[in-house]
Amino acid sequence: MPARLSSPSHDGRINLEQQRKRAKELLQRLRSGSAPEQQALLPTSTEPRLADAQRLIARDLGFKSWPKLKAHIDAVDFAARHPQFIADDEARTQHWRCGSDIQHSLQLAGFTGAFHMFTDPLCMGPVRDLPPAQYQAMRVDYISQAYGLKRADVQRKMADEYNQLPLLEDCPRAVLWCEADAYDQLFLIRLLSSLDRGPQQLELIQTAQVPGVQRFIGIGQLAPDLLAWLWPQRQPVTEAMVQLARQAWAAYCAPSPEAWARLAHRQDLCLPLLAPALLRQLQELPGLDDGLSLTERLSLQIIAEFGEVPLGRVFAELMGKREPLPFLGDLMFHAVLRPLIDSPTPLISEAQPELEWARRPLTLTALGERVLAGQANWLDQQAPERWVGGVRLQAGQGHWALDQALHPVWRA
Structure with missing residues (x-):
């Protein structure tokens, strides 16, 4: 992945003079040949211009053009002053x-x-x-x-x-x-x-x-x-x-996720952000093969990759890079992982309990490795009871699960 041309904002504030300075610095690198990745995005028949560098900076920040970047900064500034x-x-x-x-x-x-x-x-x-x-x-x-x-x-x-x-x-x-x-x-x-x-x-x-x-x-x-x-x-x-x-609230509270899933897969809802959120929440139901929610699966993957990692680092990695639609706070995430740690058949081993929970090192158990690999199903073990909306999930009993196409199926 190419190195970023700019320092991305976290709180939404963008300094126009800072971006102008970066564009001038980028122009010098383009003309000296020291920015080959960005040079490849420009026409080869002309000498790089300041407008070219400004356009690259704007696109790096998520805007289609430099004028659109400037217009956004002006709009934020105007809103603050008026x-x-x-x-x-x-x-x-x-x-x-x-x-x-x-x-x-x-x-x-x-x-x-x-x-x-x-x-x-x-x-x-x-x-x-x-x-x-x-x-x-x-x-x-x-x-x-x-x-x-x-x-x-x-x-x-x-x-x-x-x-x-x-x-x-x-x-x-x-x-x-x-x-x-x-x-x-x-x-x-x-x-x-x-x-x-x-x-x-x-x-x-x-x-x-x-x-x-x-x-x-x-x-x-x-x-x-x-x-x-x-x-x-x-x-x-x-x-x-x-x-x-x-309609959506009734579907979410129902013991079957079928009506909820139908809404989640629609593209024409008058609340445009609702379907993607419902679809992401639907993925908190267990996967058909491993019995894991998406949050659980991503967390196990992070622990497996690090080998041993503090719980707080797992949360930071999940929210910062892996989670497609972040919705958990740190206390909520801790509550998600506790059943995987405290079960009589745990998937995660927690060391140094004398430390505050965010600093405790985590590793996968042998069962955790098997479940993550799809060689065992978490709900065939002694997984604690869990609810997603109105859907109740109990180990060893028939339950709703998600197939590869993210549609609910009954697993007997």
């Missing part, structure tokens, strides 16, 4: 997010509306269609056990957040902030499907990528200026979106 929300009665707005990661940045950017969190990690543990009290008790039991948290604290936090949902109904305006991963998209359909009456004005800001950011993980990584830039891009939530959310 925030449209000041003249848009933003103070009456409720901002809803599946975490607290943008609350401070919203304030720094000048947003003054009310901020609400809904942090139930719907991408993990049982999610079933139950009456509210039973549903919350089910989620509290799972979260407190999986994450090692005090049940009373989890119960209080969950009750507070679910009790806030009615605030959405009939409020003057609400904006939902989402990205493309399963954590956010499940938050989106949960909120929309819960509405009996919507706000007077309900809008959605969602994005799968931000120009200039090499690996966009989520809105929380963006600088305040970029939140101001996203604000004018919000779109109204339509009745069709609400109906789709209700």
Whole structure:
């Protein structure tokens, strides 16, 4: 892979003068013949020009041309200096997010509306269609056990957040902030499907990528200026979106993943980021051959490649390079790996338990190597019970699994 021409942004901010300097430096290398990989991308019959170097820099950052790069930088700068929300009665707005990661940045950017969190990690543990009290008790039991948290604290936090949902109904305006991963998209359909009456004005800001950011993980990584830039891009939530959310939520809560899979494979949904997120979440069902979720399989592959590696490094490698649609926090990832470590038939061996969990070295057991190679199935061993949405997975019993085409099949 060619060396990068520029320093990719993490928070979305791009300095135009810095890019101009890099373009001039690249031009010198092109003319001296010391940048052969980039030289090959230019016409051979003409002397390299500054415009050529600028175009290469822009494309390296994800833009089609230098003018498009400049236009984006100008738009972000304008949004920061002339925030449209000041003249848009933003103070009456409720901002809803599946975490607290943008609350401070919203304030720094000048947003003054009310901020609400809904942090139930719907991408993990049982999610079933139950009456509210039973549903919350089910989620509290799972979260407190999986994450090692005090049940009373989890119960209080969950009750507070679910009790806030009615605030959405009939409020003057609400904006939902989402990205493309399963954590956010499940938050989106949960909120929309819960509405009996919507706000007077309900809008959605969602994005799968931000120009200039090499690996966009989520809105929380963006600088305040970029939140101001996203604000004018919000779109109204339509009745069709609400109906789709209700359909998707019912499918996700069902004991069979068949309806969920049909939605996940569609290309025409009015919530455009929903199908890819549902498809990625579908891959948390066990593979037909090895019984592993995609997260489990990628984690075992990383451990196998490193030989011995701290758990925190596995998480960093997974989120930074391997995971196609990052959705896990570090505590969530730890909860994913614990059953593979603590089972009577473990796939992973953990050393030095006196260390904090992120620093403990991990290696594969012999069984872990066999399962990763497809020579044994994890759900034929003593794998702990696991849920993906409304789908229950129990070792030694018939269960839903995914074939190579990512369609659910029943494995007896």
